[in-house]
Amino acid sequence: MSRLVVVSNRIAPPDDKKSSAGGLAVGILGALKATGGLWFGWSGEIGDEDKPLKKVTKGNITWASFNLSEEHYDQYYSQFSNAVLWPAFHYRLDLVKYQREAWDGYQEVNALLADKLLPLLKEDDILWVHDYHLLPFASELRQRGVNNQIGFFLHIPFPTPEIFNALPPHAELLEQLCDYDLLGFQTESDRLAFLDSLSMQTRLTTRHGKEHVAWGKSFRTEVYPIGIEPKEIAQQAAGPLPPKLAQLKNELKNVKNIFSVERLDYSKGLPERFLAYETLLEKFPQHHGKIRYTQIAPTSRGEVQAYQDIRHQLETEAGRINGKYGQLGWTPLYYLNQHFDRKVLMKVFRYAEVGLVTPLRDGMNLVAKEYVAAQDPADPGVLVLSQFAGAANELTSALLVNPYDRDDVAAAMDRALRMPLAERISRHAEMLKVIKENDIEHWQQRFLSDLKQITPRSAQSQLQSKVATFPKLA
Template sequence: MSRLVVVSNRIAIPDGSGGAGGLAVGILDALKTTGGGLWFGWNGEISTIGEEEESEKVASVEKEGITYASFPLSQNDYDLYYCQFSNTVVWPAFHYRLDLVQFQREAWEGYCSVNELLAKRLQPLIKPDDILWIHDYHLLPFAAALRKLGVNNRIGFFLHIPFPTPEIFNALPPHKELLEMLCEYDLLGFQTESDRVAFLESLSLLTQVQNSGAKQHRAFGNRFATEVYPIGIEPDSIKEMAEGPLPPKMAAMKRELGDAKNIIACERLDYSKGLPERFLAYEALLENFPQHRGNIRYSQIAPTSRGDVQAYQDIRHQLETEAGRINGKYGTLGWTPLYYLNQHFDRRLLMKIFRLTDVGLVTPLRDGMNLVAKEYVAAQDPDDPGVLVLSRFAGAANEMTSALIVNPYDRDEVAAALDKALTMPRTERISRYNDMMAVLRKNDISHWRESFLKDLRAITPRGDDHATASKVATFPRLA
């Protein structure tokens, strides 16, 4: 079997803690099941002045048959590639926030330059029969950079975030260049069908797209395939983490709460997650359904991410202000309605917290999938499960239709869904839980991984003859 090479912006070297996230687990399993492979990416470090030569070196370490190849970035590369273009252009645009896009030509050139630099570093490590699996929005031009170097291996790409509609995507100044670069991949994977269609619609507005079958295409002189691969989780692993005795502090907290109902929300601090809108929806719950006052508690866990980006600093200040206002308006000497925690929690502890809570509130304004929604359900007690309130704009809503699906922009609708969740009979909660667990088990992280790699391996690698190089096999699984 050909070796698997995974490329992502950051790599996760196992430290033995068992706390790796779902994506890291999926990638590690993929590498292990193919008999060991290579995981290549940035190590998260910034080289200081005078260490530029060190940043050119790729450091390798091998664990359990898997080679981890990583490197630091220079401060300038980090600023242009990561902070500026990736996170102030691609991320906001792909999450439908053109108002937050700060495009600079220098950042675009830096983004492409770093992708080319990474391709040059990876090329010597690639074997002729390797298959390459590239991940996420930081590496949109990566295949094009590899092709320029003469790499003809099969290269697949998976986008973990949404792909915006043409009205949004084509507003980006380098949209044509990005689309041409994406067509250098052999297989493009998306979280939802709407994301896949949005990509093809954006492409068709710029060039002729020839289709041979519903999901095999030719554009800009390249043949490639598109497919939907909704990413999943490991339900049994989540269940195992959620079960078992509680840490002493959590056990004390549970006794203190007594019969009070708990609402939990957990995600990194990001404007795409709809946190200000969620706070207002919770306020609407307290206002429209006063019977819940004093009998519920909403805990919002939102650790800081990308703190050096101004938009993230702004939302943090906004949430701190809103939390104080809501608590000041509705709180009493013996009751605090909203707990806002701007800190990181260990993943194992989070799963136990999820299991103890009555309602999981996941209402992003736009999200590729949202694995927290899936983890919340998987962590529940099957005999007495909590209820998931889920945004219709999360990719997970396409699969988890037994959740209470809401429009996160409608605070009254979210408030009404919270009231329904808090008062839902146990039989209905169990029924909804069983429906969602059936989906989670069917479309778990292994299914996501195996489906993508099976389709990528079915593609004929590019060769010296361009006609042969662009040939795409028919995928028997595509539907």
């Protein structure tokens, strides 16, 4: 059986409880356990790049990690991945800060990683590469003679050609992506946006639906919406409450809770969400004193100015809204710029009557799925979900909204707060069915099954050579 090699910007080693808590790590580990394999990525540490790889083996899985120099970390990670690709792929060209040095550093790090991985590879390994940090990675491996099957999954959206082609190195990135054998996207819109961008740069031939040729390279595209572990989340949510949460639940027994959690990021639509909540308070005064909106948004990428700006904006807006609508004994909005344990959040989800998930743009948004999975099926809450989250394609029984329309979001919150039990149960059951069918195991099994069916490039070229030299029948 072929060995699986997973490559990602960061790895979740077995001794790191914090990083291994997420759903993606669970899916990847499940895939690695099935075949045995290697998980290769950055250690998260700044240091000597020439230092030998740190390797940890547990069972049939090996974790191999490397350090990055301060200069490479700054260029590859901070400046290019997070100040060019992230904003552009989330439709925020106004926040893109492109510098040629950062692009060069991004390419250098992908080349460096290819050099570090090369000695670890076996002839029949199958490679699964993750996310926007590693767009050129397959190209670097191909230049070093690697013909193994290499798949790529993009966790974030792929922007339309009008956005993507505004990036100075767009043509180079597109050609490099074609060195992957299988390109996986969260939604059909993302897949088509990639192909549209490609067809504007070169001749794109499509055969058999989702098999393509561009720049003389053959590759396949497919949609793989990422899932969660619904059973585990339901167990975490239904367990006994810690004393502080139990006390809080008792204090809020006469208040309906609107709850939202995500890391602090401009793609999540947080300022727009605050204004929508203010519109709810303004246009539906019957809810005054009877609801509370809690927003948890821990800081991420705090060194980036755009993230500092949004944090300041949210603090200002929260104070203004509470000052305008708050009463003695009632604070309408709680904004917490803190990290909470994932298991605690699942319990909070269960007791929130409304889950508010309204990103301006998101590849999938697993919080939406986690909120649904955490609910009590006999008395579930209502999900208010942005139409621009990838999850909206699957969770069609949520109250779908346009996050740019504060009146639309406010009206959806009002409807959610008043929704009868029978309708809540029906909508929840429909969403939970989809979540269970498309869980994290299904996601990784589908991707890897498709990747294994692709003929490795060396064998492919030999086959083409035999066909070309075989004498034609008269």
